[in-house]
Amino acid sequence: MAGNSKRRGAMRKPGSKKGAVVGSGGQRAKGLQGKGPTPKAADRPNHPAHRRANAAAKADQQRSQRRRAAEAAPEIVAGRNPVVECLRAEIPATALYVALGVETDDRVTEAVQIAASRGISVLEVQRGELDRITGGAMHQGLGLQVPPYEYADPRDLLELAAQSGNPPLLVALDGVTDPRNLGAVVRSAAAFGAHGVVLPQRRSASVTAVAWRTSAGTAARLPIAVATNLTRQLKEWAEAGLMVVGLDADGTVDVDGLDLATGPLVVVVGSEGRGLSRLVRETCDQTVSIPMAPGVESLNASVAAGVVLAEVARRRRQSARA
Template identity: 80%
Template sequence: MAGNSRRKGAMRKPGSKKGMVAGSGGQKSKGLYGKGPTPRAEERPGHPKQRQAAMKAKVDQSKQRRRDASESGPETVAGRNPVVECLRAGIPATALYVALGVEADDRVAEAVRLAADRGISVLEVARGELDRITGGALHQGLGLQVPPFEYAHPDEVLQLAEESTEPPLLVALDGVTDPRNLGAVVRSAAAFGAQGVLLPQRRSASITAVAWRTSAGTAAKVPIAIATNLTRTLRDWAARGLMIVGLDADGDVDVDGLELATGPLVVVVGSEGRGLSRLVRETCDQTVSIPMAAGVESLNASVAAGVVLAEVARRRRAAGRI
């Protein structure tokens, strides 16, 4: 009878019988439970979308590492005029790069002389190497390496302002992302007697080579701090007795009526486009606007800051506070 053969090789070994086995219910223990919901394609090992997601994560990590390196590493000012301007302004620098075979004009000669007088290393490099150092910028044969900027802590800036012989005057920037605007604000802050500048950690320009140049070297003289949370820092300063005044096109008063100018003050400058953020505006004790001729919508952030700081300085001189 078919299936009853006793010939060698025709019989199954004991325990090798297929099908149901006593006590198992016909299934292995793990088969008694459901497998749960099907994972998303990005989470299934070996799936094309999972490989794509993994590759994207690697690329994002690489980009973040490059951003971190650029933020923490030295910067290079490129171009003959910018390099000479930085050296004239006394901006800290670690090396002056001069391309081999560059045509030496008055600016090149002055840059080399100023660097040598200040003890800055003057290095001759191949033009291709200078292209790499400056990131492909138009360097005209000159590059100046600027070290990473050293920021202060907000508490240090406030302490310096409180220890000053003049009433505290601080400047805070809310979302100013153009480094040229930042450099110009720092320059105005130094010119009109501010004891420090506060930047938010996110959505803000930092002291780069461009900001250094625009500040005309004053970034080395005015303490600049970074706040992890700008609103919280402003509230802490308000609790220490400083009045918070924000620049706003629809301000409570115009700059001519800024009576708070002679007391301890923080002037908050909003971003180039949207102005003050909602939380920062709510933190301000007063908002101030600048009267302008008809047909002009707004001023550049750094120009507006300079106008208000100049008015604060004028009022303080008139009151004999400075």
């Protein structure tokens, strides 16, 4: 039998001997230990959900960059009536574009005269160039370049109010997205003695030429600030001693019972459709409604703001005479 072990095919290959071998040093036992919970799909680099999350974040960043670039770029108001209205409202413009060969009428003549008297550059350009400048809008031969609005800091509004010698009166807009409503609120705020207006950074109209025109130029005289987080800003003002009052159809008091009007006050105006957001409503010290005739559901946001601000101004005049 010994000779059989030397036959080819009967010999065991070197290193294939069965039996005791060098141990693994416990590495296999450690490999069996748990490594914690499985990461979420979006946190796994090679998972499709992770790629989708990265793509969504990148798209959001690009949208933010485009929004900031649009806010920093000058705006072009196109059309004879809009241009004349902006110039009448003394909107700070930097250039008036007039198409070569345009048919002159009273509006064109008035626009050129106002621009020349205010030192605004009057530039004659080819109609094709004006088409490009206005983005293909119906310009009727006139375009007005308006620089981006310079917003104030919310912290500066209280300082300006303190310098006036009167109790602070501020107006905050919660989700008002129509620039015409924004302009009308700014106009009412200026008319009834408010010291400033604050807008949320997101989901809000900005001070465009439309808002300028609707405000009848008061946006140049009343500071408008932007708050990164409106709820947080309202809480900061509350800690500084201001009472926060929100306009709401189901308010705890109506405007006739607004006894907080004569003290330091913030009036919060909700959006055109849904009103005040939940967090802002919870931040308010009081919600105020406006009594209306039966059959009327609600008022426009800017009209409601004007009604309440007029009542605040009336009560403050009475308090000053007392």
